Amino acid sequence: MKENKSKVSSKSTKSSKKSKANNSSNDYTIICIDGGGTKTHGVLFIGDEKKAEYKAGTTRIGSVGVGESCERTLNVILELCKSVNISTSDVDVFVVGLAGVWLESEKRRSLNLIKTLARNDGYVINDLLVTSDVEIAFEGAFGAGEGIVTIVGTGSIGLARFGKNKFARCGGWGIELDDEGSGAWVGREGLTAVMRAIDGRSPYTILVEKLQEIIPTFDISEPRTIVKAFNERVFEYQSITPLVMECAEEGDLVCQNIIERAAHHLAELPLALLKNFSSKKPVKLALMGGIIDNDTLLSKMLYEELAKHPELECIPCKGNAIDGAKQMGLSIISELNKD
Structure with missing residues (x-):
């Protein structure tokens, strides 16, 4: 058993721009991804409405390796954006919970690789949080x-x-x-x-x-x-x-x-x-x-x-892992709008 007293997420540097959601509590776009041991579940929300959903194979790092895990995660992001005809730059926050990450160094590694893969392919990923799939599940269960x-x-x-x-x-x-x-x-x-x-x-x-x-x-x-x-x-x-x-x-x-x-x-x-x-x-x-x-x-x-x-x-x-990821995303948007 292992205790972690530190903050339990790795987040990209805050964007210099305010979230476009600052004028309305329902004017936001969030992509939530629950990357489990068997399947990966992604949902795109615009406001409180679920606009797109996509499922893929596992992104568990222990099963497919960190490189393949990040490539699959990026592909889920791109498929979600494609399904509603928006750009990745239109998304306020991306919240990704991956099986097989826990240490801050593991989260940062996956975060940096996802952003690098996106940048190499010409996509913009602004505010991205990578954490454990367990942590988004906990947030969904308990708030x-x-x-x-x-x-x-x-x-x-x-x-x-x-x-x-x-x-x-x-x-x-x-x-x-x-x-x-x-x-x-x-x-x-x-x-x-x-x-x-x-x-x-x-x-x-x-x-x-x-x-x-x-x-x-x-x-x-x-x-x-x-x-x-x-x-x-x-x-x-x-x-x-x-x-x-x-x-x-x-x-x-x-x-x-x-x-x-x-x-x-x-x-x-x-x-x-x-x-x-x-x-x-x-x-x-x-x-x-x-x-x-x-x-x-x-x-x-x-x-x-x-x-x-x-x-x-x-x-x-109270809810599931996707609900937890969405709540984390809303918290990030709230913090961005305070700056």
């Missing part, structure tokens, strides 16, 4: 309040805000190191269970049969064929997760055990963050991410696990 958010999607992470805008995180180290309980982790555990079952090291699981249905090249008589398919990116860990849950719901004990362990690991995230709060009242906890939003078996088991801990109070999110 200005204290609490803990646990995000469960391709990855998993907990983030707490407490005191005078202090932050602490738990988990979120990537599937290469951790991300226990996440979509990618569940899928990887499922694959491990399949390999163990084929070897005879563990009980049989019907996940073996379901994998054969979605991976035609997987031949159980030649188990190495699944390794070949994985190396050729025929599938990814998180694509196996729905099958693991399906098997668990059908009574497969091996897969049920995986989901139960996932729920336990996910509950550890907010519990580990509780020590940052001095109040004796229950700490508010919001759950977010694809695993939660889709009302999966894992989300149900997680809520059951959390119900055992009265020191946590589960609350609904």
